Amino acid sequence: MTKRYGPITAVDGLDLDVPEGSCVGLLGPNGAGKSTTMRMLTAQAIADEGELEVLGYRLPGDSKPARALCGVVPQLDNLDVTLTVEQNLLVFTYLYRVPRGERREAIERALGIARLSDRRDAKVNELSGGMRRRLLIARALVHRPRLVLLDEPTVGLDPQVRQELWALLGALRGEGVSLLMSTHYIEEAQRLADTVTIMSHGRAVASGPPAQLVAQHAGREALEVYGPPARLAEVEADARAHGLRTRRTGTSVSILDANGRWEGERRAATLEDVFVLLTGEEID
Amino acid sequence: MTSRPGRLDRAALAGVLVREMVNFSSYWRSTTFSATVEPTIYLLAFGFGVGSLVSTVAGYDYVEFVGTGTVATAVLFSSAFPAMFGTFVKYKFQRTYDAILAAPVDPEDLVTAEALWIAARAGTYGCVPMLVAIAFGLDLGWGMLLVPPVAALGGFGWASFGILVAAVLESIENFNYVVSAVLTPQFLVAGTFFPLSGLPDWAEVLAQGNPLHHRVELVRDSVFGNLDWIDLVHLGVVVAFGGLMWRLAVWRMGRRLIE
Numbered sequence: 001m002t003k004r005y006g007p008i009t010a011v012d013g014l015d016l017d018v019p020e021g022s023c024v025g026l027l028g029p030n031g032a033g034k035s036t037t038m039r040m041l042t043a044q045a046i047a048d049e050g051e052l053e054v055l056g057y058r059l060p061g062d063s064k065p066a067r068a069l070c071g072v073v074p075q076l077d078n079l080d081v082t083l084t085v086e087q088n089l090l091v092f093t094y095l096y097r098v099p100r101g102e103r104r105e106a107i108e109r110a111l112g113i114a115r116l117s118d119r120r121d122a123k124v125n126e127l128s129g130g131m132r133r134r135l136l137i138a139r140a141l142v143h144r145p146r147l148v149l150l151d152e153p154t155v156g157l158d159p160q161v162r163q164e165l166w167a168l169l170g171a172l173r174g175e176g177v178s179l180l181m182s183t184h185y186i187e188e189a190q191r192l193a194d195t196v197t198i199m200s201h202g203r204a205v206a207s208g209p210p211a212q213l214v215a216q217h218a219g220r221e222a223l224e225v226y227g228p229p230a231r232l233a234e235v236e237a238d239a240r241a242h243g244l245r246t247r248r249t250g251t252s253v254s255i256l257d258a259n260g261r262w263e264g265e266r267r268a269a270t271l272e273d274v275f276v277l278l279t280g281e282e283i284d
Numbered sequence: 285m286t287s288r289p290g291r292l293d294r295a296a297l298a299g300v301l302v303r304e305m306v307n308f309s310s311y312w313r314s315t316t317f318s319a320t321v322e323p324t325i326y327l328l329a330f331g332f333g334v335g336s337l338v339s340t341v342a343g344y345d346y347v348e349f350v351g352t353g354t355v356a357t358a359v360l361f362s363s364a365f366p367a368m369f370g371t372f373v374k375y376k377f378q379r380t381y382d383a384i385l386a387a388p389v390d391p392e393d394l395v396t397a398e399a400l401w402i403a404a405r406a407g408t409y410g411c412v413p414m415l416v417a418i419a420f421g422l423d424l425g426w427g428m429l430l431v432p433p434v435a436a437l438g439g440f441g442w443a444s445f446g447i448l449v450a451a452v453l454e455s456i457e458n459f460n461y462v463v464s465a466v467l468t469p470q471f472l473v474a475g476t477f478f479p480l481s482g483l484p485d486w487a488e489v490l491a492q493g494n495p496l497h498h499r500v501e502l503v504r505d506s507v508f509g510n511l512d513w514i515d516l517v518h519l520g521v522v523v524a525f526g527g528l529m530w531r532l533a534v535w536r537m538g539r540r541l542i543e
Contacts, residue, residue: 080303082311092387095388097299
């Protein structure tokens with residue numbers, strides 16, 4: 001699928017498949033087209049080219065029934081802040097057409113997922129950032145969606161809160177819900193996703209299980225060489241002259257699949273190496 | 285479009301309406317306060333202020349003339365303003381519409397439900413000036429039962445107008461142009477505080493194009509039991525205005541919300 005905004009092509013011939021029951025991570029720097037992709041899946045952005053099918057429904061024509069089966073966790077919190085936790089969930093049981101007799105139970109279940117049962121009467125603007133985020137996720141689940149779209153679900157949160165949310169998302173996968181998650185946190189993709197698609201400038205530059213991507217694009221090991229900037233530049237040039245791939249990590253140079261020629265710390269290659277190698281050292 | 289839950293389906297409208305109702309439970313006090321106090325002040329100021337100079341206008345007791353006239357302006361204030369500002373805030377700052385459109389709700393459902401909700405509110409609050417006028421001696425009549433539906437119908441048009449404005453304008457500061465150039469003149473030259481027959485001919489002709497004027501006439505004729513064929517014309521203008529604004533609002537808001 002392709003999406004243009006005037007002269008800018010936000011999504012450029014992206015091909016994406018989320019197998020049922022799996023978690024697919026969309027990894028890419030800011031501006032890679034992740035959010036636009038998410039919006040196209042709910043028909044809030046209409047693709048200029050290409051075909052989209054969500055849970056058997058063709059978009060954008062049949063997007064309404066498709067949306068009824070999806071849950072969306074937006075990047076920016078759009079809870080109704082003057083309403084209580086429970087009222088926010090109640091509104092969504094209506095928006096997502098939960099049958100009358102099942103609303104009560106759906107709300108209780110969502111409160112349980114968010115672990116906010118004892119804060120049900122609290123107004124949203126009295127909640128901590130982590131609680132709000134949990135509510136935002138639980139709100140997307142009131143109608144037991146088959147596919148959940150998460151746009152940067154843990155952006156701007158403390159590591160503790162992030163781990164808490166990962167546990168929540170992990171539990172969802174256990175229930176057989178399919179997840180499509182955009183993120184620019186590599187650890188998040190590595191921990192949660194069955195397959196990762198790395199996006200850059202609207203294109204998919206690599207796709208596969210995290211471990212396979214690492215093995216394929218970054219090899220087994222990397223060597224971290226530390227030193228003053230001049231030394232780093234020298235090592236970098238030397239390594240490249242020997243046909244090796246390098247990347248800067250701020251205070252060091254990482255040399256992938258290095259031999260014994262340089263002194264440094266050996267470490268396993270990571271998805272971050274793949275990410276930087278494929279999306280470029282500099283973000284424009 | 286051939287989505288299975290069709291266009292304007294009930295569940296989608298209900299979802300948006302429930303959201304508004306639940307929200308209303310958290311702010312109804314302030315809204316009700318201003319919707320009650322404002323027309324009362326107008327009534328007192330004009331009714332007694334101007335009323336001390338003129339006792340009857342167009343054959344009516346002046347307080348009753350103003351009391352019925354302010355019904356339509358109360359509708360304007362409780363529909364156009366919340367629609368303009370509320371809509372803008374919801375789609376631009378709170379991103380509420382992002383959440384709603386991710387659900388099985390289309391822009392057409394959203395705009396229609398929002399306009400219906402504001403119309404229902406305007407239908408209720410629009411009656412306040414009439415109730416105040418009753419307290420000041422306006423005689424009861426069966427025609428008064430027509431006031432809530434007429435007010436709601438008018439409110440629907442103004443709500444749609446407000447949503448259209450919010451969809452077209454880029455910033456909330458620009459709303460001042462609409463308020464000063466469109467709403468205030470309509471409000472003053474609608475036959476609310478003085479009959480249009482006192483205006484120069486050209487102004488009187490212009491005022492005929494003012495939808496608010498037709499609403500004022502419709503309310504007045506209902507309350508005083510003077511319904512006539514001309515009120516069908518008034519009704520026609522109110523319905524046409526509402527229908528046109530509704531479709532324009534759906535169109536422009538759809539373009540704004542779906543990229």
